[in-house]
Amino acid sequence: MKKVSTLxxxxxVILIGIPVLALCIFLVPELANVTVKLLPNFAYIKYLVYAVFYASAIPFYYALYQAFKLLRYIDKNEAFSEISVKALEKIKYCAITISILHVLxxxxxxxxxxxxxxPGVIFVGLVVPFASMVIAVFAAVLQKLLxxxxxxxxxNDLTV
Structure with missing residues (x-):
């Protein structure tokens, strides 16, 4: 049963990565062009849009890789080990990095x-940083519990 659930x-995890890749390929260039059209006085912001979204994709995929590794540790019955704690720590730092980049x-x-x-547009801009911080806090709690x-x-092993 455990192998089926981890599978x-x-x-x-793989399916989560596919839409983000599609967004990076198709939506980010379109978003950068829309930014230039809406703010023609700030044409250089186009490069900021590219930099932030592509730079935040790197820790996103690294966190997905760490989650995949964590699932492999569970399959090998190594879930309660230091390497699992390190994977959760890396996921936490990736989420914090994504949040900081999107706050920019x-x-x-x-x-x-x-x-x-x-004015409601500002709240839309807070969705990704807030979600990333929730993931970071969740990973930190799991890391501490683990x-x-x-x-x-x-x-217990030492007392026996």
Whole structure:
């Protein structure tokens, strides 16, 4: 049963990566062009859009790779080990990096809101940083729980 559920999760990890790749290929250039059209005085912002979205794709895929490795550790019955804690730590740092990179685009959302007189656009810009921070906190909690479980297991092994 465990192999089937981890197989399902591995497929889910792969399927999560495909839409982000499609967004990077098709949507980011379009978004950069729309940015130039909406803010013609700030044509250099096009490169900021490219930099932020492509730079945030790198830690995203690295975090997916770490999640895939974590699922392999579960398959090998190595879930309660230091390497699993390290994988969760790397996922946490990737989520924090993504959040910081997308916070850098908030002034861009402010300019869009000023241009269209729609203050709700700023809240749309907060979705990705907020979601990334939720993932970072979740990974940090799992990391701490897993570390405590490993410590308890090692104490029990020493007392026997």
């Amino acid at each position: 399902f999760l591995k497929i889910a 685009t908030l002034p861009l959302f402010y300019l869009f809101a000023e241009n269209d007189d729609a 570390q405590e479980a490993i410590d308890i297991k090692s104490e």
